[in-house]
Amino acid sequence: MADAFTFLHSADLHLGRRFGNLPEALRGRLIEARHQIIARLAQAARDHGARDILLAGDTFDTETPAEATLRQALHAMADDASLTWWLLPGNHDSLGAEALWEDLARQAPGNLRLLTREAPERIAPGVTLLPAPLPRRHAGRDLTQWMTGAATPEGDLRLGLAHGGIQSFSEDTRDEGIIPPDRAQSAGLAYLALGDWHGQKQVGPRTAYSGTPEFEEFRHTGRGACLAVTLRGEAPVVKTVETGTFHWAEAELDLVPGQDAPGVLDALLPPPGAARRDHLLRIHARGRATLEAQQALRAAARQAEPDFAHFRLETAMLDTEITEADLDQLDHGGALRAAADRLAAQAGDPALAESERRIASGALNRLYSYLADDA
Amino acid sequence: MKIRAVTLNDVRQFTRPVRVDGIGDGVNVLSAPNESGKSTLFEAIQYALFVKHTTRPTNKSFTLTPDVGGNPEVTLEIEQDGARLEIRKRWGRQAHAEVWRNGALVAKADEAEARIAALTTPPEKGGPTGLLWVRQGLTEFAEKDAQEKSSRANLLSSVTDEIETMTGGKRMDRALARAREDRDRLVTTRGAKAGGPLDTAEKEVAALSSEAEALSARAARLREALEARRAKRRSLQALTEPDEVALRKQRLEQAQAAFEAADRHAAQLQMAEQRLQNTALTCRTLEDQRAGREKTEAQVAQLARALDEAGARADAAQAKAAAAEATLTDAGKAEQAARADLQRAEAQVQAAQDALIRQENDRRRAALQADLAQAEALAKRLPDLRKAAETGPDAAQLDAIDKAARELAVAQDLAEAAAPRIAFDAAPGAPDLHLDGTPLGPEPRSVPRDTALDLPGLGRLRILPASGDPSARVARARAALAAALQRAGAEAAEGARAAARARIEAGQSLRAASDDLRRLAPEGIDALKAEIARLAPADDAPADAPSLPDAQAARDTARRAEAVSQIATEGARTARDHAREAAIGARHDRDSLARRLEEARAHLATLPEGAGMDDALEAARAALSEARTARDALRDAAPDLDASRAALARAQSVMRGTEEEANALQRELAALDATVGTLSGEGIEETLVDTQARLGRAERMRDALRHEVDVLNALIGALEEAQSSARDRYFEPVLAELRPMLRLLWPGAELRFDGDSLLPVELIRDGRAEAIGTLSGGTREQIALLVRLAFARLLARQGQHAPVILDDALVFTDDERMEAMFDALHAQAGDLQILVLSCRNRALRQLGGTKLGFEEIVPVA
Incomplete structure (x- = not known):
């Protein structure tokens, strides 16, 4: 040849x-x-x-x-x-x-x-x-x-x-x-x-x-x-x-308490613009984040989601870092605080099954979310 | 806040200004009859506090306007934090709101409303009411409307900052409400909420599972069909492999060739066998021919002898037959003679019988002639006898005469019996007396009719029958008898009877004569005469005739002779027939033997001469030996024809089976092609993969929603538990206030509150819990009052004085319990302000406290 x-x-x-x-x-x-x-x-x-x-x-x-x-x-x-x-x-x-x-x-x-x-x-x-x-x-x-x-x-x-x-x-x-x-x-x-x-x-x-x-x-x-x-x-x-039309990406978002969770998420995303329409993105949040950070992270995800062909933030493996400040933000005392304390205790109780801890953590996050919306 | 005075103008029935003043601390009582304005006062206070002045009186819910129209105006004077406040409100024309503090106007219009609202956040805004009231209609604890419920809930959840904090207050309520709302969108107490996201997800999972299962089954069917088709194709390929086909063909050809060779050899063997048999047959034929000639020669000699003997027998038999024919002819003649004799004898018998008949006819004719004579005599008598039988009274007439005679006799007897009797015992010397000419003596005599008795010297004595003279009956009877006799043509009864008897006898004679005539000439006299004429003797009757017995004997003898001659004839005929047959048989035997002899001689003439036959026989025996040797050689070398046939059949079967199997496989493949074509064209596997992916997604969604439910349940549980715990702590001070008042009424009683509704639900007395709803009306209103007092007390302790207004709140309470309630009111009054509005003057007389009343305000000139 x-x-x-x-x-x-x-x-x-x-x-x-x-x-x-x-x-x-x-x-x-x-x-x-x-x-x-x-x-x-x-x-x-x-x-x-x-x-x-x-x-x-x-x-x-x-x-x-x-x-x-x-x-x-x-x-x-x-x-x-x-x-x-x-x-x-x-x-x-x-x-x-x-x-x-x-x-x-x-x-x-x-x-x-x-x-x-x-x-x-x-x-x-x-x-x-x-x-x-x-x-x-x-x-x-x-x-x-x-x-x-x-x-x-x-x-x-x-x-x-x-x-x-x-x-x-x-x-x-x-x-x-x-x-x-x-x-x-x-x-x-x-x-x-x-x-x-x-x-x-x-x-x-x-x-x-x-x-x-x-x-x-x-x-x-x-x-x-x-x-x-x-x-x-x-x-x-x-x-x-x-040759592909769609850009697929699956990323891990490792968080530690004190991080700017929305900022870290934003760093993982492609630049804003029309190209996002052809992006499929799945992000697995891991590590630990405070109630406030999680709240902010979810809000940022909700904000970004419509840009993409597909966008999904998985937080199942993200542990909640429960701080006194977060709990104080819920209430300093009384029934609300008592409920939050109880959920926080359950979320961190090693005697409980992982699933139960995650449910308690989710409930605490939800309470935080409700009260934040209520504020 | 404490109310000190209320002024109303143009408020309902108060078209002229009225004022309630002097409302002090503790218990205040406004006791007035119904329709005097107590409830109006109560509502005016509410309007002043809670209804903005800008509210139009035309509003349906606005109720202060008098019937005659006007612009309602209320002035509420209160004491708050040591200051004297006046709230002035007017609705309608020139509406206004003002707040005066210690005599100075501090706010107007909206500013005034804002200040008023700050005093008492209205219930619909979720603030404390500032007032606690009990109306007759509000003694029930059931939540009558949303505002009432809100009022209670907010009152209880915001009594103090401490309670607010403790229970979480409205934030808690809202968080809990949102959590419940979020959960209720997903589930109900019975499971996933119909139409909700979880229900949808579960249904989608179920539907997709079902779909995936069905698709899996179809995909499996497709795979099975594909696999089956592969297997069939392999099988078909193996069957149609060229080498295999060629091998099968070769085997068939070999089997065919082997069979054909064996078949040909078998045919040769069969031919050798046939030749052997033919040769053996020739030998046997020649041997038989030689033996046959010898036998035929002997047979010819024997037949010649037999023919001679048979000729002699035939001649003898012919002679015998001729003799028998002659005997038969004689017998026939004898028989004819005997038959003629018999005929003659029978004619004699007939003649004798005819003579006897003629004799009988004569006798008969004579008898008939005698009968004829009697009959004719009787026939002559019959008219006289018939006339006599019709003469004289008949039985009815005679009966009538007898009856009339008996009546006459009876009448006479009666007349006799009724007649006076007379007797005469003559005195000595008395003349005789005569009655009807007969002397009358001592014997009594009847005097049946008017009778005169001459009494000599005395005159005539008339004896008259009494009235109803029986002689009249006698006369009628007699007349009747005479009439009967006349009808019978008789003069007297006896004569009539004699005539009747003569008639009867004549009748009897007539019947006897008639009977005799019928017996003698049953068919009539003419018939009798004809019979006699028929029996007249014939003119040609022989003069004489033999006796019948003789004639009969002669006939019998002739008859026997005729029978004997017949038998003889028959025997002769039989003998003649036998002889004739024997002659024929003998002739036949002779002719047969002659024929056979001729045949045997002819056959003998056809047989070869002896020397040539021996040579031919020798040659045939040599050929036989040679044929046997050839046959044995072929037989020893013969292949197994059956085995080769079986081998050929098997090879053919293999070919046939292979062909059929191939055909069957092709048919099955066609069916499988159709199945595969149908199923694969549908893209089942693509759909299955897609469905499984969708199922996975749906399951993840369902699991996520279930997790969401778990999270919400955990949150709700935590919130409820915390709230419940806080309420328990909250209710404790309320109960502490309530408990002593309750025990004034029911020693040892407790009240239990519901954590959700914050309403009392049970009263525990004597260790027994009673639902509020089951209590009497009086008990419920007492509890309602005490609960409000307890709250008021609690508010007061927190520095929030709330006046308690009781508007006819104790209408069901009896006087005894009323006393106890008064004690409770006074015991709790302390620093509380209690305003009691009631129409029960007499009952409230014992209550004590400040007495209030409506005072008209006289305008200052």
């Missing part, structure tokens, strides 16, 4: 996911963004001079996607006939999903190639692709092993395409299908394009996970992306191309 060969490496599109764990109002936007990712990948390919888009498994979220999901995806792929999509079965859409692959074979546009066999596939002059399709959801063996002995035309670049975990990167707890990290080396691969891990990960100079082009959960922070890979010379040139 005389010239450089550039292709797009992506995986884990999980088309058909519906985001039932998120608020109803948000789901439509997320589903639409997921569908649009095909066009975004096509655009990324065009932008980087790639004619081939390698999808390393889990293009579909389930083995039996809805007809609409399938058809619309195929139409989107067919939209630019100059591009070729190379589809590898992953664990979510393994070859065990016979109906899916039969439908794909029946309906696939001309620029969609299904990689359903462990057989070398020449995808371009001087470039041979060695796919490792998943025969079933859990392969139970290293599917890339055959690449080592696979014969390819003399002088061809050998590309590996596989779906599964390498060492601890697997998102699945099953370890039967672990891919050796040195497979690229052992099989003489110019590049091993991997899928399964939704975050991007460069495993070695010639091995990488592209990550999902559009995140769908808080496990990874940021926007989804793909990789534009150019094979030229010894090492491939791998470039990250951001």
